[in-house]
Amino acid sequence: MDLRNLRLESACALLQQEMPAMDMPDPLAYVQNVIDGLCDLSLKDPLTGLSNRRHFNMVLESEVDRVARSGEAALLLLIDIDHFKTVNDTHGHPAGDQVLRVVAKALQACVRPMDTLARYGGEEFVVVLPSCQPSFGHAVAERIRRSIENTRITVAPGVELQVTISIGGAFALQWIRSTTELWTDRADQQLYRAKSTGRNRLCLEPQPESHVSAEEKNLLFGHLSAAEPAWIDMSSVAAHGSNGQR
Template identity: 65%
Template sequence: MPSCATPSPIDVRDLRLDTAHALAVQAGADDAALRSLPPVQYVQSLIDGLCELSLQDPLTGLANRRHFETVLAQEMDRVSRSGESALLLMMDIDHFKRINDLHGHVVGDKVLQSVAQVLRACVRPMDTLARYGGEEFVVVLPTCQTAFGAMVAERIRRMVAETPIRVSPTQVLQVTLSVGGAFAMPWIRSTPQLWIERADQQLYLAKSGGRNGVRIEAPPDSTVSAEEKSLLFGGSFPSSVWGSLPASDAASSA
């Protein structure tokens, strides 16, 4: 017969938590406050801190690609069910390789951190801003009306272009950003990868068009005509449909 004995509780002193503790403190947790917690709360705090670190880009402090992809899939599912609008922007620092080649990677890292700070000031708390990789950033903007998409992207581009980046006591750099964007397809269950590809295509057009610019894909026309509404909601057949019905069917429908 299987044993029904209650498993013995884990003694926190038996766990190897030094590395987890060091990472939590490095991420901003208070060392003394952590150590003063009761054992269960201490372990839970370490787990929560490590989970947060796993979703964060270590250089810029923004969300990382893993977190971005999760949010993107959730937003696409929401849009397909609700029909609300959502905008994906992909942004790339222009001529970033030249910055690394001329000034070194330490300066390049400072530029990335500064641009991330500017971008963070441009988005809403409900938006998800992430470092996508290298010098590329992305932001998911839920409930962003199509009429405002280009305005939002242009404000971001302008703020980056107008913000000087001090990389040393005697040196200031100016960088620019190319921005491409695409709206999610309302009421359509597409895939996150296709949404990314559509936004990335617009980013390519912005860069090939001279950089320091914005390109937003024209939103799909999802307007439902009066005749379509009549058919969808059980109203009488519109005149254009009557003409296509056989006489016997038209008479039986009258």
């Protein structure tokens, strides 16, 4: 591969790395590194370093599918910085950017490596918490709220701010193939409740109850091989169900 045939100047500038020497020993590995770097850059928010909305949407779609198949609990949190416009109007947009960076770092310290934290847009953040039972979810959300409330943010010499957040959360529907839009909308309704009832608080929708029976779960998600015992069990269940004996 002759790197002189590739226009890499803009890509290298985005990645803040120097152009390679034309006689480098492994040009293919270098180009692959550039591609990987650009992919990573496309999924990151440049201000906070968190995942961006594009990556969040991908994760949320995957989590909806996983919960529908496994029945495990999963929680979505929407987080909004209270009165953020006042910060920008009073102290300027550079101060607002600093608030966003510090809040993002504080949020990262509150979640697990398996969770996905992203900047949703403006002063709003989202967290997807897989395998999250209701009691754990409430504890995590409250820990996040307290952490931001207790964080002091220096935006200029001698100028320190304290901000609060409002949190809305909703659990994914178990055993049901819902949509990311409906899940996000349910969490957003809870965020609106938190905002309208005073801010600096959290509102979590109770986990929806699953009305799918064990037999129905087996029919939906059992092995699909006729040689497997699960297939025989499902056929038996189906036969009993047709005779009204379930």
